[in-house]
Amino acid sequence: MSEREVVITGVGLTTPLGKNTGECWSNVKAMKTGIVRDPKDDLPGFLQYTGKADEYDLPPDIPPKQMGQMKFLNRGALLGFCSASEAVSLSRDAIADIPPGRRALYVAAGDFTKLGYDFMYPAIKDGADKNWESINYERLNNSALNKVNPFFLLESLNNNLFSFLSAFIGFMGPNTSLASLSPNGGNALELAYRSIKQNKADVALAVGYGNWITEIPLYELEGLGILSKCRQGVQSYKPFDKNRDGFIPGEGGAAIFLETADIAEKRGAKVLAGIKGVENCIEFSSNHTFSVPSKVSKRNMLSVIEETACAIDDLAFIIPHGSGTRKGDRSELRSLMDILGDKRADVPLCGLKPYTGHMGAASDIAEIILGINSTAEGTVPATLNFRATEKEFSGLKISPSPMGCTKKHFLSVSYGVGGQSSSVIVEVL
Numbered sequence: 001m002s003e004r005e006v007v008i009t010g011v012g013l014t015t016p017l018g019k020n021t022g023e024c025w026s027n028v029k030a031m032k033t034g035i036v037r038d039p040k041d042d043l044p045g046f047l048q049y050t051g052k053a054d055e056y057d058l059p060p061d062i063p064p065k066q067m068g069q070m071k072f073l074n075r076g077a078l079l080g081f082c083s084a085s086e087a088v089s090l091s092r093d094a095i096a097d098i099p100p101g102r103r104a105l106y107v108a109a110g111d112f113t114k115l116g117y118d119f120m121y122p123a124i125k126d127g128a129d130k131n132w133e134s135i136n137y138e139r140l141n142n143s144a145l146n147k148v149n150p151f152f153l154l155e156s157l158n159n160n161l162f163s164f165l166s167a168f169i170g171f172m173g174p175n176t177s178l179a180s181l182s183p184n185g186g187n188a189l190e191l192a193y194r195s196i197k198q199n200k201a202d203v204a205l206a207v208g209y210g211n212w213i214t215e216i217p218l219y220e221l222e223g224l225g226i227l228s229k230c231r232q233g234v235q236s237y238k239p240f241d242k243n244r245d246g247f248i249p250g251e252g253g254a255a256i257f258l259e260t261a262d263i264a265e266k267r268g269a270k271v272l273a274g275i276k277g278v279e280n281c282i283e284f285s286s287n288h289t290f291s292v293p294s295k296v297s298k299r300n301m302l303s304v305i306e307e308t309a310c311a312i313d314d315l316a317f318i319i320p321h322g323s324g325t326r327k328g329d330r331s332e333l334r335s336l337m338d339i340l341g342d343k344r345a346d347v348p349l350c351g352l353k354p355y356t357g358h359m360g361a362a363s364d365i366a367e368i369i370l371g372i373n374s375t376a377e378g379t380v381p382a383t384l385n386f387r388a389t390e391k392e393f394s395g396l397k398i399s400p401s402p403m404g405c406t407k408k409h410f411l412s413v414s415y416g417v418g419g420q421s422s423s424v425i426v427e428v429l
Contacts, residue, residue, distance in 0.1 A: 006196045007429070009269040010257030011369045012086030014079045015356045016051035016250050020086055024366075025373045027355070028381050029402070034356050035234045035248050042125075043215065046230040047222065050213035051250025051357025059085040066168055072154045076111050076251060077161035080209025080362070081168075083253035084161075088169055088205060091257055094267045095203055104201035105171035107162040108178040108188035110210025110360020111217070118216045119152030120144070161209065173201045178361075182321065183280070183414035184208065185254070185364025186422025190278040192258055203259040210360025212249035221249060224417070226325050238385035239322030239351035240329050240398050247324040250357020254365035273372045276409070276425040277308035283419040292327045293419050298335035300421040301413060305339075308425045312343045315425075316407035317380045319367050321415045322351030323358065332415070333393045340396075348397045348405070350374075354384035364414040368426060371410045375428040380405050 016034025017024040027034070035051045056079060062070070073081060095103070126147070127140030149155065162177035174195040178184050185208030192204035212221060221227050228246040230236040237248040264271050281300035283293035297320075305312070320332050340347055352367045353359075359366065374381055380403040389398060408428045415421035 004197050004199060005261035006193050006258050006275045007261045007264050007271045008256055008273045008275065008372065009259055009264050009271055010087040010089070010091055011272065011372065012083035012255040013252070013366055013369055014053055014056045014082040015252035015359065015362070015366060016053050017356055019055040019057050019082070021369060025370065028370055031382055031384065033234055033354060033384060034250065035237065035354070037233065043218070046228065047218045049230045049234060049236065049248050051248065051359065052213055053079055053252050056082045058082060059089070062168070066164065069164060071151060072160050073164060074155045074160070074211070076109065076209045076211030076253070079211070079251060079253035080107070080161050080207050080255070081165065081253070084165055084205060084207045084255040087255035087257040091269065092169060094269065098202050100170045100172040102173050102202045103171040104174040104192055104195040104204035105162065105166055106176055106178070106188040106191045106204070106206050107165065108184040108208040108361035109158040109161070110181065110184055110208065110212070110362060111158060111179065116152055116156050118214050119148055119156065121216050122147040161207070165207070169205070171205055182360060182416045183364055183420060183422035185361035186414040186424065187280065188361070189256060189365060189368070189424065190280055190422060193275050193278050196258055196260055202263055203257070205255060205257050206365060207253070207255040208361035208365040209253040210362045211251040212358065212360055213251050218249065226323065228324065235385045237324055237354040237357070239324040239353060239383060240333060240349070240389050240393070241386050242388055242390045244324045244326065244329060247353060247358045250359045252356060252359040252362040252366065254362045254369060256365055256368065271429050273426050273428045276310060276427050277304050278422065278424045279304040279307060280420070280422045283421070285419065292331045292417060294331060295335045295338065296331040296415050296419060297321070297413050297421040297423065298338050300423045301335065301339050301411065304411070304423040304425055310409055310425050312340060312347060314407060314409045315347050316375050316405040316410050317348040317350055319352060319371050319410065319412040320349055321413055322353050324353070333389070333396065336396065337393065344395050345397055348380045348399065348403055350381045351383040351386070352381060364422070368412045368424060371412055371426060372428055375405065375408060375410055378405055379403070
Protein backbone atom coordinates (compact mmCIF):
# COMPACT_ATOMS: atom_id res chain seq x y z
CA MET A 1 0.00 0.00 0.00
CA SER A 2 1.27 3.47 -0.82
CA GLU A 3 2.22 6.01 1.82
CA ARG A 4 -0.35 8.60 0.76
CA GLU A 5 -1.54 10.51 3.79
CA VAL A 6 -5.33 10.71 4.12
CA VAL A 7 -6.87 13.70 5.88
CA ILE A 8 -10.37 14.82 6.80
CA THR A 9 -11.36 18.27 5.54
CA GLY A 10 -15.14 18.10 5.75
CA VAL A 11 -17.79 16.61 8.03
CA GLY A 12 -21.58 16.66 8.13
CA LEU A 13 -24.20 15.64 10.69
CA THR A 14 -28.00 15.59 10.67
CA THR A 15 -29.18 13.88 13.85
CA PRO A 16 -31.71 14.19 16.69
CA LEU A 17 -29.22 16.62 18.27
CA GLY A 18 -29.28 19.13 15.43
CA LYS A 19 -29.39 19.80 11.71
CA ASN A 20 -25.65 20.34 11.31
CA THR A 21 -22.35 19.51 12.97
CA GLY A 22 -22.20 22.72 15.01
CA GLU A 23 -25.62 22.20 16.57
CA CYS A 24 -24.91 18.54 17.32
CA TRP A 25 -21.58 19.28 18.99
CA SER A 26 -23.03 22.13 21.06
CA ASN A 27 -25.69 19.80 22.43
CA VAL A 28 -23.16 17.09 23.24
CA LYS A 29 -21.14 19.63 25.22
CA ALA A 30 -24.33 20.66 27.03
CA MET A 31 -25.01 16.96 27.80
CA LYS A 32 -28.39 17.08 26.05
CA THR A 33 -30.04 14.08 24.46
CA GLY A 34 -32.07 14.03 21.26
CA ILE A 35 -34.11 11.08 22.53
CA VAL A 36 -37.75 11.98 23.18
CA ARG A 37 -41.05 10.29 23.85
CA ASP A 38 -43.24 10.27 20.75
CA PRO A 39 -46.67 9.05 21.95
CA LYS A 40 -48.48 6.59 19.67
CA ASP A 41 -51.59 4.82 20.84
CA ASP A 42 -50.90 1.59 18.98
CA LEU A 43 -47.30 1.10 20.18
CA PRO A 44 -46.13 -0.34 23.51
CA GLY A 45 -44.85 2.37 25.84
CA PHE A 46 -41.17 1.45 25.55
CA LEU A 47 -41.29 1.68 21.73
CA GLN A 48 -42.44 5.30 21.97
CA TYR A 49 -38.95 6.51 22.92
CA THR A 50 -36.76 7.29 19.92
CA GLY A 51 -34.16 9.72 18.66
CA LYS A 52 -35.97 11.75 15.99
CA ALA A 53 -34.30 14.34 13.74
CA ASP A 54 -36.92 17.07 13.68
CA GLU A 55 -35.05 19.48 11.40
CA TYR A 56 -32.73 19.25 8.42
CA ASP A 57 -31.17 21.64 5.93
CA LEU A 58 -31.36 20.92 2.21
CA PRO A 59 -28.62 22.55 0.09
CA PRO A 60 -29.93 25.57 -1.85
CA ASP A 61 -28.37 24.59 -5.19
CA ILE A 62 -30.21 21.38 -6.08
CA PRO A 63 -30.83 21.43 -9.88
CA PRO A 64 -34.53 21.38 -10.86
CA LYS A 65 -34.16 18.00 -12.56
CA GLN A 66 -32.74 16.42 -9.41
CA MET A 67 -35.26 18.18 -7.19
CA GLY A 68 -37.91 16.11 -8.92
CA GLN A 69 -36.00 12.94 -8.12
CA MET A 70 -35.91 13.66 -4.40
CA LYS A 71 -39.28 11.98 -3.99
CA PHE A 72 -37.41 8.67 -4.31
CA LEU A 73 -35.25 9.35 -1.24
CA ASN A 74 -36.72 7.76 1.86
CA ARG A 75 -36.45 9.40 5.27
CA GLY A 76 -33.05 7.98 6.17
CA ALA A 77 -31.60 8.73 2.74
CA LEU A 78 -32.79 12.33 2.97
CA LEU A 79 -30.93 12.79 6.27
CA GLY A 80 -27.87 11.19 4.72
CA PHE A 81 -28.06 13.59 1.78
CA CYS A 82 -28.16 16.61 4.08
CA SER A 83 -25.12 15.44 6.01
CA ALA A 84 -23.20 14.67 2.81
CA SER A 85 -24.01 18.11 1.43
CA GLU A 86 -22.60 19.73 4.57
CA ALA A 87 -19.44 17.59 4.40
CA VAL A 88 -18.58 18.71 0.85
CA SER A 89 -19.95 22.26 1.10
CA LEU A 90 -16.52 23.88 1.47
CA SER A 91 -14.81 21.68 -1.10
CA ARG A 92 -17.05 21.32 -4.16
CA ASP A 93 -15.72 24.32 -6.04
CA ALA A 94 -12.14 23.79 -4.89
CA ILE A 95 -11.93 20.23 -6.26
CA ALA A 96 -13.39 21.09 -9.66
CA ASP A 97 -10.05 20.27 -11.31
CA ILE A 98 -10.07 16.71 -9.96
CA PRO A 99 -11.57 14.38 -12.62
CA PRO A 100 -14.92 12.82 -11.55
CA GLY A 101 -13.32 9.41 -12.03
CA ARG A 102 -10.84 10.23 -9.23
CA ARG A 103 -13.60 11.05 -6.73
CA ALA A 104 -14.72 8.04 -4.67
CA LEU A 105 -18.13 7.63 -3.05
CA TYR A 106 -19.18 5.04 -0.48
CA VAL A 107 -22.66 5.12 1.04
CA ALA A 108 -23.83 2.88 3.90
CA ALA A 109 -27.52 2.38 4.66
CA GLY A 110 -28.34 1.10 8.12
CA ASP A 111 -31.88 0.29 6.98
CA PHE A 112 -32.33 -3.47 6.76
CA THR A 113 -36.11 -3.94 6.57
CA LYS A 114 -37.24 -6.07 3.62
CA LEU A 115 -38.28 -4.20 0.50
CA GLY A 116 -41.64 -2.45 0.86
CA TYR A 117 -42.49 -3.73 4.35
CA ASP A 118 -42.39 -0.33 6.02
CA PHE A 119 -44.47 1.37 3.33
CA MET A 120 -47.16 -1.34 3.16
CA TYR A 121 -47.56 -1.61 6.93
CA PRO A 122 -50.30 1.07 7.35
CA ALA A 123 -52.55 -0.67 4.81
CA ILE A 124 -51.86 -4.13 6.20
CA LYS A 125 -52.67 -2.87 9.70
CA ASP A 126 -56.01 -1.52 8.48
CA GLY A 127 -56.81 -4.77 6.71
CA ALA A 128 -55.91 -7.12 9.55
CA ASP A 129 -58.17 -8.07 12.43
CA LYS A 130 -57.14 -7.12 15.95
CA ASN A 131 -55.31 -10.42 16.46
CA TRP A 132 -53.44 -10.23 13.13
CA GLU A 133 -54.82 -13.65 12.22
CA SER A 134 -56.78 -12.81 9.06
CA ILE A 135 -56.99 -10.12 6.37
CA ASN A 136 -60.02 -8.29 5.01
CA TYR A 137 -58.85 -7.75 1.46
CA GLU A 138 -61.43 -5.11 0.64
CA ARG A 139 -60.22 -2.97 3.54
CA LEU A 140 -56.64 -3.71 2.57
CA ASN A 141 -57.18 -2.56 -1.01
CA ASN A 142 -59.01 0.62 0.00
CA SER A 143 -56.35 1.51 2.54
CA ALA A 144 -53.53 0.83 0.10
CA LEU A 145 -55.04 3.30 -2.37
CA ASN A 146 -55.13 6.02 0.28
CA LYS A 147 -52.14 5.32 2.52
CA VAL A 148 -49.43 3.68 0.44
CA ASN A 149 -47.09 5.85 -1.61
CA PRO A 150 -47.23 4.61 -5.23
CA PHE A 151 -43.45 5.02 -5.40
CA PHE A 152 -42.86 2.81 -2.37
CA LEU A 153 -40.84 0.21 -4.29
CA LEU A 154 -38.52 2.86 -5.69
CA GLU A 155 -38.19 4.57 -2.30
CA SER A 156 -37.29 1.24 -0.71
CA LEU A 157 -34.12 0.79 -2.78
CA ASN A 158 -31.07 1.26 -0.59
CA ASN A 159 -28.88 2.60 -3.41
CA ASN A 160 -31.09 5.62 -4.17
CA LEU A 161 -28.95 8.01 -2.13
CA PHE A 162 -25.78 6.71 -3.75
CA SER A 163 -27.14 7.38 -7.26
CA PHE A 164 -28.55 10.77 -6.28
CA LEU A 165 -25.33 11.91 -4.58
CA SER A 166 -23.12 10.71 -7.40
CA ALA A 167 -25.05 12.90 -9.84
CA PHE A 168 -25.35 15.86 -7.47
CA ILE A 169 -21.68 16.19 -6.52
CA GLY A 170 -20.07 14.49 -9.53
CA PHE A 171 -18.30 11.68 -7.64
CA MET A 172 -17.94 8.93 -10.25
CA GLY A 173 -14.76 7.10 -9.30
CA PRO A 174 -14.45 3.99 -7.08
CA ASN A 175 -17.79 3.48 -5.39
CA THR A 176 -20.36 1.20 -3.87
CA SER A 177 -23.55 1.23 -1.84
CA LEU A 178 -23.74 -0.91 1.31
CA ALA A 179 -26.81 -2.03 3.25
CA SER A 180 -26.43 -3.82 6.56
CA LEU A 181 -26.16 -3.36 10.32
CA SER A 182 -23.16 -1.93 12.16
CA PRO A 183 -20.29 -1.64 11.45
CA ASN A 184 -21.65 -0.76 8.02
CA GLY A 185 -20.75 2.93 8.33
CA GLY A 186 -17.24 1.97 9.42
CA ASN A 187 -16.96 -0.23 6.33
CA ALA A 188 -17.87 2.73 4.10
CA LEU A 189 -15.20 4.87 5.75
CA GLU A 190 -12.60 2.14 5.35
CA LEU A 191 -13.38 1.77 1.64
CA ALA A 192 -13.13 5.53 1.15
CA TYR A 193 -9.85 5.67 3.06
CA ARG A 194 -8.30 2.77 1.15
CA SER A 195 -9.39 4.13 -2.23
CA ILE A 196 -7.11 7.13 -1.55
CA LYS A 197 -4.30 5.15 0.10
CA GLN A 198 -4.16 2.79 -2.89
CA ASN A 199 -4.11 5.72 -5.35
CA LYS A 200 -7.45 4.79 -6.90
CA ALA A 201 -8.92 8.18 -5.96
CA ASP A 202 -7.72 11.60 -4.81
CA VAL A 203 -10.80 12.55 -2.81
CA ALA A 204 -13.53 10.43 -1.26
CA LEU A 205 -16.82 10.78 0.57
CA ALA A 206 -18.10 8.28 3.14
CA VAL A 207 -21.76 8.56 4.14
CA GLY A 208 -23.79 6.61 6.68
CA TYR A 209 -27.52 6.92 7.31
CA GLY A 210 -30.25 5.09 9.14
CA ASN A 211 -33.88 5.33 10.20
CA TRP A 212 -34.88 2.86 12.88
CA ILE A 213 -37.82 4.75 14.38
CA THR A 214 -40.75 3.63 12.21
CA GLU A 215 -42.93 0.74 13.31
CA ILE A 216 -41.52 -2.14 11.28
CA PRO A 217 -37.86 -1.55 12.25
CA LEU A 218 -38.95 -1.06 15.86
CA TYR A 219 -40.73 -4.41 15.93
CA GLU A 220 -37.81 -6.10 14.14
CA LEU A 221 -35.30 -4.77 16.66
CA GLU A 222 -37.57 -5.71 19.54
CA GLY A 223 -37.77 -9.22 18.08
CA LEU A 224 -34.00 -9.45 18.46
CA GLY A 225 -34.35 -8.57 22.16
CA ILE A 226 -31.88 -5.68 22.02
CA LEU A 227 -34.11 -2.66 22.80
CA SER A 228 -34.36 -1.00 26.19
CA LYS A 229 -37.68 -1.28 28.04
CA CYS A 230 -37.31 2.46 28.77
CA ARG A 231 -38.30 2.20 32.42
CA GLN A 232 -36.44 5.45 33.07
CA GLY A 233 -37.79 7.30 30.05
CA VAL A 234 -35.26 9.21 27.94
CA GLN A 235 -32.52 8.32 30.44
CA SER A 236 -32.90 4.59 29.86
CA TYR A 237 -30.10 4.24 27.31
CA LYS A 238 -27.06 3.67 29.53
CA PRO A 239 -24.15 1.87 27.87
CA PHE A 240 -21.65 0.11 30.17
CA ASP A 241 -23.85 0.72 33.23
CA LYS A 242 -24.59 -2.32 35.38
CA ASN A 243 -28.33 -1.64 34.99
CA ARG A 244 -28.32 -1.35 31.17
CA ASP A 245 -31.04 -3.24 29.32
CA GLY A 246 -30.61 -2.40 25.62
CA PHE A 247 -30.59 0.62 23.34
CA ILE A 248 -33.06 3.22 22.09
CA PRO A 249 -33.18 3.55 18.29
CA GLY A 250 -32.76 6.79 16.38
CA GLU A 251 -32.40 8.22 12.89
CA GLY A 252 -29.80 10.40 11.23
CA GLY A 253 -27.09 10.95 8.66
CA ALA A 254 -23.34 11.47 8.94
CA ALA A 255 -20.62 12.06 6.35
CA ILE A 256 -16.84 12.52 6.20
CA PHE A 257 -14.95 14.06 3.27
CA LEU A 258 -11.41 12.74 2.74
CA GLU A 259 -8.56 13.78 0.50
CA THR A 260 -4.80 13.43 0.18
CA ALA A 261 -2.76 15.69 2.41
CA ASP A 262 -0.92 17.19 -0.55
CA ILE A 263 -4.14 18.18 -2.34
CA ALA A 264 -5.51 19.70 0.87
CA GLU A 265 -2.30 21.68 1.36
CA LYS A 266 -2.22 22.83 -2.27
CA ARG A 267 -5.73 24.27 -2.13
CA GLY A 268 -5.30 25.71 1.37
CA ALA A 269 -8.00 23.56 2.95
CA LYS A 270 -8.46 23.49 6.70
CA VAL A 271 -7.46 20.00 7.82
CA LEU A 272 -9.57 18.74 10.69
CA ALA A 273 -7.82 15.43 11.29
CA GLY A 274 -5.82 12.63 9.72
CA ILE A 275 -6.82 8.99 9.56
CA LYS A 276 -3.90 6.95 10.85
CA GLY A 277 -5.44 3.55 10.12
CA VAL A 278 -8.63 1.52 9.76
CA GLU A 279 -9.06 -2.20 10.39
CA ASN A 280 -11.91 -4.69 10.08
CA CYS A 281 -12.27 -8.13 11.66
CA ILE A 282 -14.88 -10.84 12.21
CA GLU A 283 -15.10 -12.91 15.37
CA PHE A 284 -17.27 -16.02 15.53
CA SER A 285 -19.20 -17.20 18.55
CA SER A 286 -17.76 -20.39 20.02
CA ASN A 287 -21.19 -22.03 20.26
CA HIS A 288 -21.96 -21.38 16.55
CA THR A 289 -25.00 -19.24 17.32
CA PHE A 290 -26.01 -15.79 16.07
CA SER A 291 -24.76 -13.97 19.15
CA VAL A 292 -21.98 -11.66 20.25
CA PRO A 293 -18.58 -13.40 20.64
CA SER A 294 -16.93 -13.32 24.06
CA LYS A 295 -14.44 -10.59 23.05
CA VAL A 296 -15.97 -9.08 19.95
CA SER A 297 -13.53 -6.27 19.20
CA LYS A 298 -10.24 -7.32 20.81
CA ARG A 299 -8.49 -8.60 17.67
CA ASN A 300 -9.78 -5.70 15.63
CA MET A 301 -8.41 -3.09 18.05
CA LEU A 302 -5.08 -4.90 18.27
CA SER A 303 -4.86 -4.83 14.46
CA VAL A 304 -5.41 -1.09 14.12
CA ILE A 305 -3.01 -0.32 16.97
CA GLU A 306 -0.36 -2.46 15.29
CA GLU A 307 -1.02 -0.94 11.85
CA THR A 308 -0.67 2.62 13.11
CA ALA A 309 2.10 1.98 15.64
CA CYS A 310 -0.03 4.05 18.01
CA ALA A 311 0.63 3.25 21.65
CA ILE A 312 -2.13 3.09 24.25
CA ASP A 313 -0.43 6.04 25.94
CA ASP A 314 -1.04 8.11 22.78
CA LEU A 315 -4.84 7.86 23.02
CA ALA A 316 -6.84 10.75 24.44
CA PHE A 317 -9.86 8.45 24.75
CA ILE A 318 -11.67 5.51 23.19
CA ILE A 319 -15.21 5.60 21.78
CA PRO A 320 -16.52 2.03 22.06
CA HIS A 321 -19.64 0.93 20.18
CA GLY A 322 -21.71 0.99 23.39
CA SER A 323 -24.88 -0.78 22.28
CA GLY A 324 -26.18 -0.88 25.84
CA THR A 325 -27.12 -4.57 25.65
CA ARG A 326 -26.08 -6.90 28.44
CA LYS A 327 -24.03 -9.31 26.32
CA GLY A 328 -22.76 -6.77 23.81
CA ASP A 329 -21.31 -4.33 26.32
CA ARG A 330 -19.84 -7.17 28.38
CA SER A 331 -18.05 -8.53 25.31
CA GLU A 332 -16.78 -5.09 24.36
CA LEU A 333 -15.60 -4.20 27.86
CA ARG A 334 -13.73 -7.51 28.14
CA SER A 335 -12.02 -6.69 24.85
CA LEU A 336 -11.01 -3.31 26.24
CA MET A 337 -9.77 -4.77 29.52
CA ASP A 338 -7.38 -7.00 27.58
CA ILE A 339 -6.26 -4.23 25.22
CA LEU A 340 -5.64 -1.63 27.90
CA GLY A 341 -4.00 -3.94 30.43
CA ASP A 342 -2.41 -1.92 33.24
CA LYS A 343 -3.45 1.31 31.44
CA ARG A 344 -7.17 0.61 31.93
CA ALA A 345 -7.53 3.34 34.54
CA ASP A 346 -5.69 5.89 32.38
CA VAL A 347 -7.59 5.94 29.08
CA PRO A 348 -11.14 7.37 29.26
CA LEU A 349 -14.02 5.54 27.54
CA CYS A 350 -17.09 7.41 26.32
CA GLY A 351 -20.32 5.98 24.94
CA LEU A 352 -21.99 8.48 22.60
CA LYS A 353 -25.17 6.78 21.40
CA PRO A 354 -27.36 8.00 24.32
CA TYR A 355 -27.08 11.49 22.81
CA THR A 356 -28.87 10.50 19.58
CA GLY A 357 -30.17 6.99 19.94
CA HIS A 358 -28.62 4.21 17.87
CA MET A 359 -28.70 5.48 14.27
CA GLY A 360 -27.19 2.39 12.64
CA ALA A 361 -24.64 3.23 9.93
CA ALA A 362 -24.95 6.94 10.76
CA SER A 363 -23.73 6.35 14.32
CA ASP A 364 -20.57 4.62 13.08
CA ILE A 365 -19.50 7.82 11.29
CA ALA A 366 -21.14 10.37 13.59
CA GLU A 367 -19.12 9.20 16.58
CA ILE A 368 -15.86 9.80 14.69
CA ILE A 369 -17.01 13.34 13.89
CA LEU A 370 -17.91 14.01 17.52
CA GLY A 371 -14.55 12.54 18.53
CA ILE A 372 -12.76 15.02 16.26
CA ASN A 373 -14.62 17.93 17.84
CA SER A 374 -13.93 16.60 21.34
CA THR A 375 -10.21 16.21 20.79
CA ALA A 376 -9.92 19.61 19.12
CA GLU A 377 -11.43 21.24 22.21
CA GLY A 378 -9.49 19.13 24.70
CA THR A 379 -12.47 17.36 26.23
CA VAL A 380 -13.82 13.83 26.63
CA PRO A 381 -17.63 13.75 26.38
CA ALA A 382 -19.66 12.34 29.22
CA THR A 383 -21.33 8.94 28.89
CA LEU A 384 -24.93 9.99 29.50
CA ASN A 385 -26.93 8.11 32.14
CA PHE A 386 -23.90 6.14 33.37
CA ARG A 387 -23.58 5.56 37.09
CA ALA A 388 -21.48 2.43 37.73
CA THR A 389 -20.47 -0.67 35.81
CA GLU A 390 -20.14 -4.29 36.95
CA LYS A 391 -17.41 -5.16 39.44
CA GLU A 392 -15.51 -7.00 36.70
CA PHE A 393 -15.01 -3.72 34.83
CA SER A 394 -14.75 -1.30 37.73
CA GLY A 395 -11.14 -0.47 36.88
CA LEU A 396 -12.11 1.11 33.54
CA LYS A 397 -12.31 4.89 33.27
CA ILE A 398 -15.93 5.65 32.35
CA SER A 399 -17.36 8.97 33.49
CA PRO A 400 -20.88 10.43 33.64
CA SER A 401 -19.40 13.92 33.26
CA PRO A 402 -16.96 15.50 30.75
CA MET A 403 -13.23 15.22 31.35
CA GLY A 404 -10.26 17.13 30.00
CA CYS A 405 -7.68 15.70 27.61
CA THR A 406 -4.49 16.93 25.96
CA LYS A 407 -3.58 14.13 23.58
CA LYS A 408 -4.48 14.25 19.89
CA HIS A 409 -5.30 10.63 18.95
CA PHE A 410 -8.48 8.71 19.64
CA LEU A 411 -9.82 5.26 18.79
CA SER A 412 -13.41 4.69 17.62
CA VAL A 413 -14.93 1.21 17.45
CA SER A 414 -18.10 -0.21 15.94
CA TYR A 415 -19.36 -3.79 15.86
CA GLY A 416 -22.42 -5.81 14.85
CA VAL A 417 -24.33 -8.80 16.17
CA GLY A 418 -22.68 -11.08 13.59
CA GLY A 419 -19.25 -10.49 15.14
CA GLN A 420 -17.88 -8.03 12.58
CA SER A 421 -16.09 -5.00 13.97
CA SER A 422 -14.39 -1.91 12.57
CA SER A 423 -11.85 0.33 14.31
CA VAL A 424 -10.25 3.61 13.28
CA ILE A 425 -7.52 5.70 14.88
CA VAL A 426 -7.77 9.42 14.16
CA GLU A 427 -5.22 12.15 14.83
CA VAL A 428 -6.66 15.63 15.26
CA LEU A 429 -4.37 18.20 13.67
